[in-house]
Amino acid sequence: MNIRKLQEIIDQTIKKVWVTKIRQDYKTYYLLKEDTLKNALYYHLRTELHHLLDYYNLRIYTEFHYQGFISDLAIVKLNDIPGNHDHLKEDVESILAIIEVKYKGNVNLKPFEDDVRKIQQYIENDTAITQYYLAFVHEVEYEYIDGDSWLTLEQKEWAKARLTELSGYFVEETDEMIWTVLSHNDMNQDFTSENGITRNVLIEAANEFNEVKYSKDLYHHFLENVSKEKSVTQELKEAVKYLMYWKLGKVSMKRTPTSEPIQVKGITYYVSGTTSSNRMAIDHALTEEMLECGLKFRDNQIGYEVFRRKADTLTKTSIVLPTYYIHIWNPAQYPILDVKVWRTYKWSVGEEIHKQTKPHSWIHYEEYTKFFRGLVKETGLEWRIVDKGLWSIGDKLKEGNVQDMKLNV
Structure with missing residues (x-):
């Protein structure tokens, strides 16, 4: 399987984990602050992707040194025979995905904006095909706007084909935390549902409905x-x-x-x-x-x-x-x-x-x-x-x- 296809599967899994598993973890009080969110993402991604990881020699690493920074999560492909170098990182053949995580409960936007600029620097310096993800939980109230983004119009230009926003926040005048996916990349574009069930999935499933029993x-x-x-x-x-x-x-x-x-x-x-x-x-x-x-x-x-x-x-x-x-x-x-x-x-x-x-x-x-x-x-x-x-x-x-x-x- 080529790298692009692997990334598409990983992309869909990341998005589904965000709107289902992470949403449920938050609802059931498993997420305390940023480290537990990072741990939860690692656990669920490794669980969901375990067959893929083993078969294609992929690994998920936290605190991954990358372009002079430390990224929160990286999904990488190792070479065919890892362990023959002084350090395991030398066996990394390609970096398929980088996830930057933020979990804050105050109104200060700077930590989130810093991560946006960090991803921008990654992309501008990256000549490879790495996909990037911003996984932001902000426990403050926002007005609900469909397709709302952390990026400016100018930033959305460099985000094309490379970045996905994963967001969790409270809707104004409600006690409801919503979980959204905004895909600037060109993978799994119809994945917009907070519940992880896409338009194409519903259409395909509806075609299989038992019309014989239920006319x-x-x-x-x-x-x-x-x-x-x-x-x-x-x-x-x-x-x-x-x-x-x-x-x-x-x-x-x-x-x-x-x-x-x-x-x-x-x-x-x-x-x-x-x-x-x-x-x-x-x-x-x-x-x-x-x-x-x-x-x-x-x-x-x-x-x-x-x-x-x-x-x-x-x-x-x-x-x-x-x-x-x-x-x-x-x-x-x-x-x-x-x-x-x-x-x-x-x-x-x-x-x-x-x-x-x-x-x-x-x-x-x-x-x-x-x-x-x-x-x-x-x-x-x-x-x-x-x-x-x-x-x-x-x-x-x-x-x-x-x-x-x-x-x-």
Whole structure:
């Protein structure tokens, strides 16, 4: 594998580690100050890249002497037979990446600006192909500006094709630390998501969605009926009923002795039975009172909090059907929640997947909704593409350590 390809893999890994592992380390209080951030980056990069490091004789070094400075982290390639010189550094064949780290909690910008100038000097003196990274955590509030940078317009000129900014900071008037990637280099350019799931990944995954089990035509047909009915009609009841059965995976084109046939745009589907608790939930969802509340929520006559309390009465055994009932009436703003998309969300923020990695509460739904809306905004994709992509990714995730789950598309 050539150096450029190695750098592309390393680049994607650095970016993913920043927005998932480092984000999670900060959230769970593993990062004290700059040295622990540097240690965390070393640990996660070595863990994620261990096969690559061993196979291609790559190494990660801290406090690496470089161009008269000491760089925080360096990823280098050794020669084929290292250890035959007076010092190991003489065995370094090429330097693939340099990472400069800063972690400060005060408003002084000078330490960060000094590192920017340090990287500039590296690049100006570097005739090789090294990629550079600024990994900055600044525990102060900033106004959120999409694509905001530590660099001036003039500095962005020398940063082209060579530099990536990794940032963590608080958003103004919130308690939220956000983690961003700004790629001035020409590698993995679509890696903009704070959650490490890119536009291309979602599109590729959405193409693998199980349309046989979950018919696109039937789903959109009945969603359209829900959106246009002006009052509680038989058409509205049927639309809500069959959407609920669709979510449970009980609508297919395969006939069974007890299935109910329905026609949608000239195609016959068959609705099979479900559990008694699910039937009770569906019956409750189809009552006049619940449907009227749904129409009011759809038309913004009542808010989410009011309708959530109504939806919560559908069943006490699961959060999936009550949240899906919210979705039916406003699908673009309120996503579908289930085990698969929840696991994708948890995986994307660096958590391991276990048997009990399941959504259990409205707090979970609201957490996932925020994540989902962020992905729609960041990727510019239609909400249903994002939904199908997240479902398909979750369908492939396994319990236990998911570090080997690859999303290189």
